[in-house]
Amino acid sequence: xRNGVSLREQLLRRKPVHALLGEATGGLRRTIGTFQLTxxxxxxxxxxxxFFALSSTVPKAGPAVIVSFxxxxxxxxxxxxxxxxxxxxxxxxxxxxxxAYATLGELAAVAVGWxxxxxxxxxxxxxxxxxxxxxxDLTERLFGAQLPAAITAPPGQGGYVNLPAVVLVGLCxxxxxxxxxxxxxxxxxxxxxxxGILALFVVVGAAGFDAGxxxxxxxxxxxxxxxxxxxxxxxxxxxxxxxxxGEEVRDPRRTLPLAILCALLVxxxxxxxxxxxGIGAQPWTAFEGQQAGLSAILERVTGGGWPxxxxxxxxxxSVVSVILIVxxxxxxxxxxxxxxxxxxxxxxxxxxxxGTPVAGTVLVGGFVALIAAVVPLDQLANLTxxxxxxxxxxxxxxxxxxxxxxxxxxxxxxxxxxPVVPLLSIGxxxxxxxxxxxxxxxxxxxxxxxxxxxxxxxxxxxxxxxAHGGKERTP
Numbered sequence: 001x002r003n004g005v006s007l008r009e010q011l012l013r014r015k016p017v018h019a020l021l022g023e024a025t026g027g028l029r030r031t032i033g034t035f036q037l038t039x040x041x042x043x044x045x046x047x048x049x050x051f052f053a054l055s056s057t058v059p060k061a062g063p064a065v066i067v068s069f070x071x072x073x074x075x076x077x078x079x080x081x082x083x084x085x086x087x088x089x090x091x092x093x094x095x096x097x098x099x100a101y102a103t104l105g106e107l108a109a110v111a112v113g114w115x116x117x118x119x120x121x122x123x124x125x126x127x128x129x130x131x132x133x134x135x136x137d138l139t140e141r142l143f144g145a146q147l148p149a150a151i152t153a154p155p156g157q158g159g160y161v162n163l164p165a166v167v168l169v170g171l172c173x174x175x176x177x178x179x180x181x182x183x184x185x186x187x188x189x190x191x192x193x194x195x196g197i198l199a200l201f202v203v204v205g206a207a208g209f210d211a212g213x214x215x216x217x218x219x220x221x222x223x224x225x226x227x228x229x230x231x232x233x234x235x236x237x238x239x240x241x242x243x244x245x246g247e248e249v250r251d252p253r254r255t256l257p258l259a260i261l262c263a264l265l266v267x268x269x270x271x272x273x274x275x276x277x278g279i280g281a282q283p284w285t286a287f288e289g290q291q292a293g294l295s296a297i298l299e300r301v302t303g304g305g306w307p308x309x310x311x312x313x314x315x316x317x318s319v320v321s322v323i324l325i326v327x328x329x330x331x332x333x334x335x336x337x338x339x340x341x342x343x344x345x346x347x348x349x350x351x352x353x354x355g356t357p358v359a360g361t362v363l364v365g366g367f368v369a370l371i372a373a374v375v376p377l378d379q380l381a382n383l384t385x386x387x388x389x390x391x392x393x394x395x396x397x398x399x400x401x402x403x404x405x406x407x408x409x410x411x412x413x414x415x416x417x418x419p420v421v422p423l424l425s426i427g428x429x430x431x432x433x434x435x436x437x438x439x440x441x442x443x444x445x446x447x448x449x450x451x452x453x454x455x456x457x458x459x460x461x462x463x464x465x466x467a468h469g470g471k472e473r474t475p
Contacts, residue, residue, distance in 0.1 A: 007460075010106065010460050010463075011105060011106060011107040012105040012106070012107070013105060013106050013465050014101065014102060014103070014104070014105050014106070015098075015101040015102055015106075015109075015340070015465060016102070017089070017090055017102050017402075017406060017409060020090055020092045020094075020098055020101070020102060021090065021091075021092070023092065023339060028093060028180070028247040028248050028332075028335075028350065028355060028356075029179075029180065029181075029248060029355040030247070030248055030249060030250050030252075031179075031180055031181035031184075031248060031250075032180060032181065032184050032245055032248050032249045032250065032255075033249070033250055033255065034249075034254075034255045034258055034259055034262075035188070036184040036185070036187075036188055037184075037242060037245060037249055037255055037256070037259035038242075038258075038259040038262045038263050038266075039184070039187055039188040039191045039192075040184060040187060040241060040242055040245060040259070040263075040325050040328075041239060041241065041242040041259055041260060041262075041263025041264075041267070042191050042194075042195075042263050042266055042267060043187045043188075043190060043191040043194070043321035043322060043324070043325045044241040044242075044321075044322060044325035044326055044329065045236060045239070045241075045263070045267045045322075046191075046194055046195075046198070046266075046267055046270055046271075046322075053231070053232045054275065054278055054287055054290075054293050054294075055287050055288065055289065055290045055293045056231060057228040057231055057232050058228075058279070058284050058287035058288070059284075059285075059287060059288040060220060060224050060227045060228040060231070061218065061220055061224040061225045061227070061228035061229075062216065062217065062218055062219040062220060062224065062284045063213065063214045063215075063216075063217050063218070063279045063284050064217050064218035064220075064224065064225045064228075065225075065228050065232075065275060065279065065284075066272060066275050066276055066279060067218075067225050067229075068225050068226075068228035068229040068232055069229075069232060069268075069271045069272055069275050070268075070272060071225065071226070071229040071428075071432075072229045072232050072233045072236060072432075073236075073264075073267075073268040073271065073272070074428065075229075075233065075236075075392075075425065075428035075429060075432060076233075076236040076239060076264060076267075076268075076392075077264055077268070078396070078421055078422075078424050078425035078428060079239070079392040079395060079396055079425045079429070080239050080260050080261060080264045081261075081415045081416065081421055081425075082395050082396040082398070082399045082415055082421070082422050082425055083096075083239060083240070083242075083243055083260055083395055084256065084257030084260045084261060084413045084415070085257070085399050085411060085413050085414055085415045086099045086243075086395060086398055086399060086402070087242075087243045087246060087252070087256035087257060087260065087413075088252070088253045088254070088256055088257045088411050088412030088413040089253075089402065089409050089410065089411045089412070090102060090246075091246040091247070091249070091252030091253060091256055092246045092247055092336065093244055093245070093246050093247040093248070093332040093333070093335055093336045094113075094244070094246075094332070094333055094335075094336030094337070095116065095240050095243040095244045095246070095329070095332075095333060095336075095391075096112050096116065096240060096243070096391045096392070096394055096395045096398075097109055097112050097113040097116055097333055097336060097337060098336055099394070099395055099398045099402075100112040100113075100394050100398060101340070102398070102402065103397070103398040103401040103402050103405070104394065104397070104398065104401065106460075106463060106465060107455065108394065109342075110342060110451060110455045110459060111390075111448060111451060112390070112391050112394050113333065113337050113342065113451075114447065114448065114450075114451035115386075115387040115388075115390045115391045116240070116329075116330075116333050116387065116391055117330070117333070117334075118383065118384065118386075118387040118444075118447055119240075119384050119387035119388045119391065120326050120327075120329055120330040120333070121330060121364075121367060121368055121371060122371070122383055122384045122387075123326055123384045124169070124323055124326040124327055124330070124368045124371075124372070125165075125368055125371035125372040126384065127319065127322050127323055127326070128162075128165035128166075128168050128169055128323055128368070128369075128372035129162055129165050129372050131164070131165065131168060131315075131316070131319050131320075131323075132147075132152050132162060132164050132165060134295065134312045134315040134316050134319070135147070135152075135164055135316050136152065137295050137296075137312045138309065138312040138313055138316055141308065141309040141312065142309065147164065151163040151164075152164055161373045161374060162372055162373050162374070163373070165369070165372035165373060166369045166372060166373050168320065168323060168372075169323060169327070169365050169368050169369040169372060170365060170369060171320075172320065172323045172324045172327050172365070173327065173361055173362060173364075173365030175324060176324065176327060176328055176331065176356065176361050176365075177351075177354060177356055177358050177361050177362070178354060178356075179354050179355060179356055180245070180248045180328070180355070180356065183324060183328060186321075186324070187321045187324055187325060190317065190318045190320055190321035190324075191318070191321055193314060193317060193318045194314070194315075194318035194319075194321065195266075195270070196314070197310070197311055197314030197315065197318065198270055198274055200307060200310070200311060200314075201274060201277065201278075201294055201297075201298060201307075201311060202273055202274060202277050204298055204301060204302065204307045205277040205278065205280075205281045205294075205297055205298060205301055206277050206280075206281075207301060208280075208281040208282075208297075208300065208301035209277060209280035209281055210280060210281070211280065213279060213280050213281070213282065213283050213284065214279060214280060219284075226431070226432070226435040227435050229432060229435065230382070230385055230389075230432040230433070230435035230436050231382055231385060231436075232385075233385045233388060233389060233432055236267070236388065239260055239263065239264060240329065240388070240391065240392075241325050241326065241328065241329035242256065242259050242260050242263060243256060243260070244328070244329040244332040244333055245328075245332065247332075248332075252412075253410070253411075253412030253413075254412050256412070257412055257413035274294070278293070278294060278297055281297045281300065281301055282297055282300055294311060294315075295308050295311050295312045295315070296308075298311050327361070327364060327365060327368065330364050330368075331347075331356075331357055331360050331361045331364050332357075334347040334348075334357075334360050334364065335347055335348045335357050335360060336348075338360065339464075340463065340464055340465070341459070341462040341463045341464045341465075342455075342459045342462075342463060343454075343458075343459070346359050346360065346363070347359070347360035347363070348360070382436050382437060382439075382440040383440055383443050383444060383447075385432070385436065385440075386433065386436055386440050386441075386444045387444070389429045389432055389433050390429075390433070392425070392429050393425070393426050393429040393430065396422040396423075396425035396426045396429070397422070397426060399415055399418070399422045400419055400422050400423075403418065403419075
């Protein structure tokens, strides 16, 4: 026992919503509007799935990968409605970590927080590494040679360190340190560029569309569709990134739900349209092992004309926005966890000049850069999906709990079709988790055991809720 509180009481103690809202009145600066926040959601999402995932998911599902994207989008849509309600009721920086703290208790919040750390850090590393595929494609098209494998591949894959990935992460961290508003402006420009080059792909790629490439439509059956949907689901984590900006947006009760729903509509339309054109432009068997896949499709369609290099150049520039926003979301979740005493307070220290958690941003950037530099990440997309799905299911469950526990709480948005929609969201998340391979469960279980060890050795002794017998101290 500590302060007369048993371990069970420590594990289940909840942080009151009024305490979360009280903390959101200081520290971070509210400088982001609805349009910029919508661009954050799009920027963190479009790029992870559509630029890189087709080469790994089409071999699992065949042309029916289109259905996989739709299945992922339906799950994300159901969860997005739940996110919108909780974000409007509890507009704070911690996203689903904070929602779990208010509804399920401290242990659940710690588990969700670590799921988000896994989800964000690994996905940032994956994107930084695979970004190099388009960089190599561009250098080969422009200069006739790729960058040396020694500085573009991790150990075990023909190299020593992925230097371009490290440089990319470092530049994004420098921008984040300058401020949230500056980062949001740069992200908006890159997202518009990204949507432009995807429009180019759809227009040019449609010229090579062959309906025959859609047959057989589902060679691996529905099992293949489900497996591909589970893998590609990590590409929808941008919706969570929107809610991490809860303490930096103006009029959060209106802005957060609106931005989440608008971002989801754009993301779903782009994913399905690009996947349909890509599948129709080349046989599904050609996707396996294909690098810089969309650029290769344009080259196939045009016979090597200008669209391929232009597309690769656009990807090299615009995918920076994904890394930028994923790192942004990671630092804000750690900011909330540090403020609660769950992790060391260095992560929640705000630099007065910039209004940003500079030390936390540097530490996060260093960790992600290390992952991207030396760790082969071929199998970790599934692990990212697992973290995202668990966090999404907790958000949906949190809607039900908070409705029952605090029905009078002010909400800027309410889930339509309650409680059916939250329950469907939980069910869809559970189905996609079931589709993940056994190895992912083992890695995820090991990660949660690490989280539990850190909680027992550090977090429960430093938790602000535990400082006065489970009562939250005034910030």
